[in-house]
Amino acid sequence: MNETGATLPSAYSAEAAGAASAAKAGSEAPSLRSTSLAILTQNLTRRFGRLRALDEVNAHIPKGAIYGLMGPNGAGKTTFVRVLLNLVNPTSGSATVLGYDVVREPVKVRQRVGHVAALQPLWDWMTVRDFAGFMRGCYPRWNSEAVSTVLDRIGIDQAATLGVLSRGQRAVVAIAVAVGHEPDLLILDEALTGLDPIARREVLRNVIDAMQAEGRTVLITGQDIADMERICDHVGFLVKGRLVLEATLDDLKARVKRIRVEHPGEAEVLVPAGAFQIERRPRETVFTVENYAEALLSSLDGPGRRVSAANLSLEDIFIDLAQAHMKGQDMAGAGGKLPPNVPGHGQEQAPAEQL
């Protein structure tokens, strides 16, 4: 039941993490991939001059997922999307969207993808109706009723020209049109950024509605982490062009915890390898771990001590991880990637992996 949702995607991070699961996945792996991944990139790299906008990215986005791609400004999120849409070519590596190679079959990809970008250039002189009609001509199928429903819900007049609409209204027009051809994959690139609450709500609602169709996938990039936490079931973190982490949200939240050890006086608390954001104070030691297991608490416990593990919101996790990576802190020697989802522990030392 719920296990299927939780373990299936982890199998992909396990694949990415390498050897351990290769044996488990066995010969079925390739067919599994082609049927259950909406997006797969292999060592995807894009350079702009000396800048590596994308650096050996291995992303696995399962069909039916709402995948949030997060990262600080300039991390490579938009370049990632642009490669998927073949607006820029990869320098090396490959990307497959819905089974099609983005370089060899860009048209097949684009016909199946709906895309909303921040501040998307819309033709200001066109009416909403003409714009929808124009977009309709680009795709084999079109659901006019769905488009009208979305526009009517927040009272956008289809006879209005795009130029007179507010930024929020334009965002709603963009998403209404992006789902008009009932895409198998919907990509929102920074589309929630800077929207007023009503438009934001409407865009989120459209994403959720779009997900009601079987097997549809959504990729969202941005920094609106609270919104991502609402709707995403998978997350990836890009830092300086590297995908430093990819996990299901449930898995991530179960594993990343803030540990607090209160001790009566000065004490040298043995912080586990791979811990980060470590704060040592006279009577308490606090740090974040990426591989929480209950056994950790008892190992830290002692006379007069109080040990606790706190949940972190996705926003907290994001800030902790991003800061640790920006500082170049070594994350358990594994580039911060969570180890394969194995129910047992003893995973504290993740297999070293070169990303």
Place this chain on the structure above:
Amino acid sequence: MLMYYYNSTEAMFDSIDPKSALPIYRQITDQIRWRVAAGVFAPGDRLPSVRELASQLLVNPNTIAKVYRDLERDGLLETRRGDGTYIASDAIALAASERTRIIEEELRSIARDVRAFGLSDQAAMDLFRRILNREAERKDRR
């Protein structure tokens, strides 16, 4: 204008807080459990469909589906084929144990603080009794 109501007894939900450290799954589960315990949700009340509630609370539909599935397994909800999800008919009996469970959970966390602060059992009990009395007086005044 013609208005259509699904069902006047359809359960209402509070919005969730994605920034809370409490996972969204727990926030929604707790809302249902608490309301069943307090009798706000009564047996036979219809819950919104997964789709409606996901859209209303703006959360991933899979999260709602998991909440419903887990609460159904615990006997608080029941699904009538092709009709929707309802507060289970024996939720009344469960409400009593739900009440005990929720209070117990809160008290356990208070007990940990009592121990950590080195408060005596007697002092803690006296304090609790005083608070209970004060609450009773406040209710009487209203």
